[in-house]
Amino acid sequence: MKPTIRDVAKLAGVSISTVSRVMNAPETVVESKRLKVLDAIEELKYQPNSFARGLIYRKSYTLGLLVPDIENMYYAGMIRGMQDACIKLGYSLMICNTDRDPERLLSYIDAFHEKQVDGIVFASDMLFPEYYDKLVGCRIPFVMVSSHCDEYDIPSVEVDDEAAAYDAVKFLIELGHKQIGMIGFNHANSISGPPRMEGFARALKECGLEQNLEKVKYASHRFEHAYEASHELFSEYPDTTAVFCVADEFAMGTISYLKDRNVLVPGQVSVVGFDNIRMAGMFIPKLTTIAQPIYELGYRSAEQLHELVTTGSVKVTREKMKHKLIVRESTRER
Amino acid sequence: MKPTIRDVAKLAGVSISTVSRVMNAPETVVESKRLKVLDAIEELKYQPNSFARGLIYRKSYTLGLLVPDIENMYYAGMIRGMQDACIKLGYSLMICNTDRDPERLLSYIDAFHEKQVDGIVFASDMLFPEYYDKLVGCRIPFVMVSSHCDEYDIPSVEVDDEAAAYDAVKFLIELGHKQIGMIGFNHANSISGPPRMEGFARALKECGLEQNLEKVKYASHRFEHAYEASHELFSEYPDTTAVFCVADEFAMGTISYLKDRNVLVPGQVSVVGFDNIRMAGMFIPKLTTIAQPIYELGYRSAEQLHELVTTGSVKVTREKMKHKLIVRESTRER
DNA sequence: TCCTTCTCTGAAAAGCTTTTCAAATGCAGT
DNA sequence: ACTGCATTTGAAAAGCTTTTCAGAGAAGGA
Numbered sequence: 001m002k003p004t005i006r007d008v009a010k011l012a013g014v015s016i017s018t019v020s021r022v023m024n025a026p027e028t029v030v031e032s033k034r035l036k037v038l039d040a041i042e043e044l045k046y047q048p049n050s051f052a053r054g055l056i057y058r059k060s061y062t063l064g065l066l067v068p069d070i071e072n073m074y075y076a077g078m079i080r081g082m083q084d085a086c087i088k089l090g091y092s093l094m095i096c097n098t099d100r101d102p103e104r105l106l107s108y109i110d111a112f113h114e115k116q117v118d119g120i121v122f123a124s125d126m127l128f129p130e131y132y133d134k135l136v137g138c139r140i141p142f143v144m145v146s147s148h149c150d151e152y153d154i155p156s157v158e159v160d161d162e163a164a165a166y167d168a169v170k171f172l173i174e175l176g177h178k179q180i181g182m183i184g185f186n187h188a189n190s191i192s193g194p195p196r197m198e199g200f201a202r203a204l205k206e207c208g209l210e211q212n213l214e215k216v217k218y219a220s221h222r223f224e225h226a227y228e229a230s231h232e233l234f235s236e237y238p239d240t241t242a243v244f245c246v247a248d249e250f251a252m253g254t255i256s257y258l259k260d261r262n263v264l265v266p267g268q269v270s271v272v273g274f275d276n277i278r279m280a281g282m283f284i285p286k287l288t289t290i291a292q293p294i295y296e297l298g299y300r301s302a303e304q305l306h307e308l309v310t311t312g313s314v315k316v317t318r319e320k321m322k323h324k325l326i327v328r329e330s331t332r333e334r
Numbered sequence: 335m336k337p338t339i340r341d342v343a344k345l346a347g348v349s350i351s352t353v354s355r356v357m358n359a360p361e362t363v364v365e366s367k368r369l370k371v372l373d374a375i376e377e378l379k380y381q382p383n384s385f386a387r388g389l390i391y392r393k394s395y396t397l398g399l400l401v402p403d404i405e406n407m408y409y410a411g412m413i414r415g416m417q418d419a420c421i422k423l424g425y426s427l428m429i430c431n432t433d434r435d436p437e438r439l440l441s442y443i444d445a446f447h448e449k450q451v452d453g454i455v456f457a458s459d460m461l462f463p464e465y466y467d468k469l470v471g472c473r474i475p476f477v478m479v480s481s482h483c484d485e486y487d488i489p490s491v492e493v494d495d496e497a498a499a500y501d502a503v504k505f506l507i508e509l510g511h512k513q514i515g516m517i518g519f520n521h522a523n524s525i526s527g528p529p530r531m532e533g534f535a536r537a538l539k540e541c542g543l544e545q546n547l548e549k550v551k552y553a554s555h556r557f558e559h560a561y562e563a564s565h566e567l568f569s570e571y572p573d574t575t576a577v578f579c580v581a582d583e584f585a586m587g588t589i590s591y592l593k594d595r596n597v598l599v600p601g602q603v604s605v606v607g608f609d610n611i612r613m614a615g616m617f618i619p620k621l622t623t624i625a626q627p628i629y630e631l632g633y634r635s636a637e638q639l640h641e642l643v644t645t646g647s648v649k650v651t652r653e654k655m656k657h658k659l660i661v662r663e664s665t666r667e668r
Numbered sequence: 669t670c671c672t673t674c675t676c677t678g679a680a681a682a683g684c685t686t687t688t689c690a691a692a693t694g695c696a697g698t
Numbered sequence: 699a700c701t702g703c704a705t706t707t708g709a710a711a712a713g714c715t716t717t718t719c720a721g722a723g724a725a726g727g728a
Contacts (some may be wrong), residue, residue, distance in 0.1 A: 002473065004714060016679045020716060030676065045471045047447045051394075054385035062449075070417075071410045071612055079404055085429050087438075092445055095429045097417050098681045104421075110716035111426055113381045115396075137379045141335065193429050223616050252616050259618055278405055282586050284593055284618050338684060349708045354686060364706065386684035389713045 003044040012040040023048065050230025054116065062092045063305060064117040064140075066108060068124045069221065070097040073247070073277040074294060075123065078145065081298025082121065089306045091118070098124055104199075106134060110210045113138040119305045121145055125191045127154070141308045145301035146292075147191045148318055155307075155314040157300045157321060161192045164323040168272045169244050171288075171325055173207050176334035177242035177270060180204070181215040181233045182276025183226050183250045193218075196246045196274070215240060219250055233259070239270055241334055248273035248280045249324070251287050255330065266332035276326055285329035293321050337378040343477050345374040355383065388450065396426045398451040398474075398641060400442060402458045403555065404431040405610040408628060409457065412479065415632025416455065423640045432458055434523070434555075440468060445532070446474040453639045455479055459525045460490070475642045476605070479635035480626075481525045482652055489641075489648040491655060492635045495526045498624045498657040499533025502606045503578050504621075505659055510668035511576035511604060514538070515549040515567045517560050517584045527552075530580045530608070549574060553584055560587025570596070575603055575668055582607035582614045585621050589664065600666035610660055619663035627655050 009016045014033055021029050022037040029037075040046070054060050063086060067075045079095060079165065086093045094117060105124060109131070112120055120135070120142040124277040127149045135142055144156040172180055182200050185193035197216065204212050217233045219225035226245065234240060245251040251273030255265050265271055265285060273280060276291035300319065308314050343350040348367055353655060355363050356371040363371075374380070388394050397420060401409045413429060420427045430442040439458060443465070454469065454476040469476055478490040482562045495532045506514055516534050519527035531550065538546050552561035552565045556659055560579065564587065568574060569584065579585040585607030597603055599619060607614060610625035642648050 006714085015716080017678055017680095017717085018676090021677090024716075028676075047444070047472070048716095049389070049714050050448050050450055051385045052683085053716080055383070055389065055685095055714080056716050058683080062384075070413055071407065073410075075456065076405045076407075076410055079429075080431060080433075083404075092428060092432075094426060096427075097414060099414075110381070114384050115426060116384055116677090128582065138381070230505035249616075256616065256618060278611060282583075282590065284590060307425060316664075339686095340684085350685080351687085351708055351710095352706090357708090358686075362706075367707090381685050386713090389684080390686050392713080499702095667679080 002049070002193035003046045004049065005046070007044055007314045008040045008046050011044065012036040022086060023088040028112045036158065058116075059118055060116045062094055062115065062117045063302065064108075064112040064115075064120040065093055066098055066105060066120060066124050067095065068098055068100045070095070072221070073279055074247075074275050074292075077277065077294035078298035078301075081295035081300075082302045083207075084295075085299045085302035085306075089302065091302070093307070095301075099125070100308055102128070105131065109134050109138065109140075111238055113140060119143070121301050121305055123147065123192045123301075133281060140266055141196060141269065141305070143301055143305045143314070145297055148276045153317055155304050155317045155319075157297055157304060157319045158192075158321050159292045159297070159323045162199040162202070162261070164274070164292075165196040165198075165244070165246070166203045167323070167325050168290050169200050169203035170207075170272065170276070171327075172244060172270060172272060172331070173203060173209065175242070175331060177272060178334070179215075179237065179240045180209065180210060180212045180242045180244065181217070181231065181237060181240040181246045183229050183243060183254055184216055185246055186216050186218045186220045189220075192246070192270050194314045220252070221247070221249075223249050223256075226250035227257045230254040230257040234258075234263075242331070243269065243271045246274050248275045248277045248283075248287055249276075251289065251330065252283055255283070255285070264329055270331035270334075272331055280326075281328070283330075288328045288331040289326055293323075297321060336383070337380045338383065339380070341370065341378055342374045342380050345378065346370040361445050375434065391458075393452055394450045395424060396428055396449065396451045397636065398442075398446040398449075398454040399427060399429045400432055400439060400456050400458050400473070401429065402432055402434045404429070404561050406555070406662065407613055408581075408626075411611065411668050412457065412632035412635075413633075415629035416636045417632075418629075419633045419636035419640075423636065425636070427636075427638070433659060434458070436462070436464070439465065441476075443472065447474060451476070453643045455514040455635050455639055457481065457635075460523055474665075475641045477635055477642060477648070479631055483640060487651055489651050491631055491638060491652075491653045492526075493626045493631070493657045494654050495529035495537070496533040496565075498553035498608070498626075499530040499578070499580070500537045501533075501657070501659050502608065502624050503534050503537035504540075505661075506576045506578060506604060506606060506665070507537060509576070509604065509665060511667070512543060512572045513571065514543065514546045514547075514576045514578065515551070515574040517563045517567065517577060517579045517588055518550055518552050519580055520552045523554075526580070534578055553587070555581070555583075557583050557587040557590075560584035561591045564588040568592075576665070577605045578658045579605060582609045582611045582617075582621055582623055584608075585623065585664065586617055588612075589617070589619070596609050600664050604665040604668075606665055615662070617664075621666040622662045623660055625658045625660045627657075631655060 098105040148156040217229035255311040273287045273289035280287040383564040432439040482490040521527045551563035607621045607623035614621040
């Protein structure tokens with residue numbers, strides 16, 4: 001049985017109040033007793049029971065995180081940032097992988113509610129009304145990362161997807177490409193799908209390349225789907241010389257497809273990715289991509305949640321972070 | 335303020351005991367009252383306070399996981415398995431990323447102790463005495479995954495590293511390779527380093543290829559190190575035609591190095607990896623590798639921990655799972 | 669020496685739930 | 699109608715900590 005504060009008190013020959021004070025306000029107890037208590041704590045390896053504490057403080061010092069896919073390196077990087085922030089701020093982090101299953105997401109919210117997490121970071125793209133209602137019903141403060149919400153005023157951190165996509169496509173155009181395709185996210189369940197599409201369109205229009213507007217195929221998050229999608233793209237538009245992919249994993253899928261068709265990248269077709277996950281620099285060819293500050297996004301979102309939890313609101317609600325084009329080896333002048 | 339059981343009781347016009355019973359033993363309360371209570375719960379969105387419950391049950395229904403590197407896809411896959419098992423068994427999972435920092439690991443154990451997790455899955459290779467002492471000091475049951483412990487009788491699940499390495503190298507030999515190198519884990523901080531080395535050696539000896547025994551370079555877990563290590567390997571032994579890498583990420587590093595030197599894989603050099611992380615099938619060329627049942631390893635370890643936590647012991651303490659050679663495109667006959 | 673003031677300590681309450689135990693209610697049988 | 703039994707309900711305790719409040723003791727001043 002785990003030792004309690006009573007055991008420590010008995011061993012040290014003091015009352016439980018004194019033991020408690022040694023831990024929470026050491027300066028108020030006389031040195032001789034304090035030392036005895038400290039010894040007793042050490043000897044019993046006493047650790048205050050967080051249930052009892054939680055009951056009193058009404059805080060769990062735990063944050064919850066909802067991610068759609070933990071096997072996606074994008075989220076893995078974000079988690080690192082969040083966890084570092086949590087250490088700094090004194091929280092534990094409870095990570096839940098929804099696998100993009102709404103049922104599962106909802107049941108995780110219940111679990112968070114029951115565990116009394118102090119707040120939730122919502123990294124699962126779309127905030128459906130169902131989720132929103134549940135969250136506010138449970139009165140759990142939450143923030144969004146790499147996502148946002150138009151209807152309600154939810155704090156969020158993300159990158160400017162439209163501008164980032166614009167930069168990527170503009171880069172392709174400046175390289176001399178005229179036949180440009182895109183592998184995008186299915187709009188239905190994606191927050192960043194539409195703005196990235198818009199960025200693509202804006203760059204095209206600005207340069208009089210409207211004929212490419214229709215060269216868009218959609219995939220849903222995974223390599224295999226992107227592989228499929230590029231098959232469709234190149235079957236329909238065989239003269240495409242550049243592809244903008246809205247995720248690095250899509251870029252990999254596209255390049256794999258091309259490779260299987262003996263099309264050289266970047267020799268014959270240029271591909272640019274998005275996110276700059278760790279793998280982007282390890283792939284062959286190394287991916288030219290739009291870098292998101294992934295770690296910082298995670299870090300910042302935890303800070304933001306802390307701010308929300310402690311002060312009840314957040315200074316800047318819809319924060320944007322800077323993206324950056326990283327030119328590596330998957331693109332070439334036309 | 336969150337509603338408590340009192341609020342529910344008042345709203346439903348019954349005592350708190352009745353409310354509690356509705357939740358924990360519904361058949362003992364008469365239907366009319368039960369319905370009223372259920373309505374009240376619904377209306378207030380009442381969720382029992384897990385601190386109070388934890389205090390009584392002395393269980394948190396939370397498991398802790400210690401991983402060395404969450405950005406490593408190997409662990410990401412394992413986490414999915416664990417989390418699925420946790421859902422099935424009614425636990426929450428608290429994932430902590432140690433970044434291979436002993437300080438950090440120790441402080442996470444403290445956090446787990448304070449949070450009263452019911453048990454810990456230890457996925458960080460080596461169980462140093464320091465860790466062991468702390469864990470038993472805290473009286474927290476724990477199991478190991480993809481690792482084991484020789485000194486003490488700790489439940490664990492893993493693959494037979496020696497046999498798996500043997501299979502990989504044997505495969506290379508059967509392909510006709512005679513000059514075989516290896517990129518291994520630094521022994522100092524790795525559990526699977528030595529047995530994989532032994533498997534390599536056994537295959538070599540069995541086939542009279544002892545001259546390769548010295549063609550081993552070490553890297554520490556990341557792509558870049560493996561890149562460096564293969565540079566050393568090929569500088570020293572330029573006639574090497576096959577490399578056994580003890581991790582898929584090492585294989586990628588090796589292939590990248592070779593690519594940068596214009597050496598064809600598998601044309602001139604064959605490379606086999608280890609783990610079969612998701613990325614292995616996405617890389618170019620697709621990796622021939624030893625597949626570990628990553629998801630199952632995670633799943634099983636959580637089950638094992640549950641067994642340990644509930645019954646106090648585990649039927650089979652040192653469980654082995656089957657590996658399998660998967661031949662893809664990074665290897666070729668000599 | 670006695671009183672005041674300050675420092676330090678312990679008892680008790682609060683925080684929320686589950687569970688035990690006793691009381692109350694309902695019902696059947698005589 | 700009354701006894702006895704089963705069913706249902708409520709009061710209270712337990713689980714562990716923090717915090718408030720009051721009291722004890724010490725120190726200092728008159």
